Amino acid sequence: MRLILLGPPGAGKGTQAQRLIQKYGVPQLSTGDMLREAVANQTEIGKRAQQVMDAGQLVSDEIVIGIVAERIEQADARRGFVLDGFPRTLAQAEALDRMLAERDLSLDAVIEFQVDEEKLVSRIEKRARETEEAGLPVRKDDTPDVFRRRLDEFRQLTAAVGPFYRKKGIARPIDGMAPIDTVTGEIDAILREKVSV
Template identity: 80%
Template sequence: MRLILLGPPGAGKGTQAQRLIDKYGIPQLSTGDMLREAVAKQTEIGKRAQAVMDAGQLVSDEIVIGIVADRIEQPDARKGFVLDGFPRTLAQAEALDQMLQSRNLSIDAVIEFKVDEEKLVERIEKRARDAEAAGLPVRKDDNPDVFRRRLVEFRALTAAVAPFYRERGRSFEIDGMASIDEVSTQIDTILKQAVAA
């Protein structure tokens, strides 16, 4: 089962990804983690990424897709994977589709977390207050101003990704403001439909 979780920061994608990993025994593929691992292992694509980062530039879509391509060849990803936070742009979605097609693979479902952004900001503020009250460090992303900037960036870049998958009949919307268990139930229902299709 190959899945993409799409939605703004703070929508609950990470929580649901962990549940999917536990339930289906498939890995969560984080492009950031994969990039760091490729650089650490000095793979061919890792060396290219290192050179770009050393020059202070952003890693190209081509390199990121190469890292994803290498990663899905590993044994733990043969049954499938969960992509969270990727693809971020239409160009990345198109490149990912082409790379998967070249391996006779495709994305089974794209789960789009629909949220009320103002309520999401309140959720993040509460998470920050709860962390402070518990004496835990507050994530820097939990600053409301930083969070609002990330939402704007998400809308600008990622808004075109959902329609790309919707046109291909692979995108499913869920209510990301529901409880964690309710969101899991919505995802389970979608995955049963996607597998049956």
């Protein structure tokens, strides 16, 4: 099972990714985590990433794809993986396709979380309020201003990724505003239809 969870921040991708990895025993691949791991392990690509970051620059798509390629070669990813937060741009989606094709692999599905952005902002504000009331630190990206900036960035950069996968016939829309268990049920139904897991 090779799967992408695609949608704006706060849509519930992380929650659903956790359920998928528990149910199917495949890893969740987060580019941020993979990048930190590659740097810590001083892999060839990790060293290149470190140089770029030390220079205060953004890591290129080429390096990010190299890190994903390195990670899917590991034993725990051979049965499949869940990509969450990647690809973030059309260029990354195209590069991911080429990289998978070179390994005779393909994506089984792209789950596209569809949301009402205003309701999503309200959801994040509520989450921040409840976290604060519980005496816990609020995530920096859960403040309304930061969250709205992240939504804008998603619209500008990542919104083109959905149509790319829709054109290929592998994107499946789900209601990201539905209750968590309902969303899980929708994803399970798509996987039963699309994937032999």
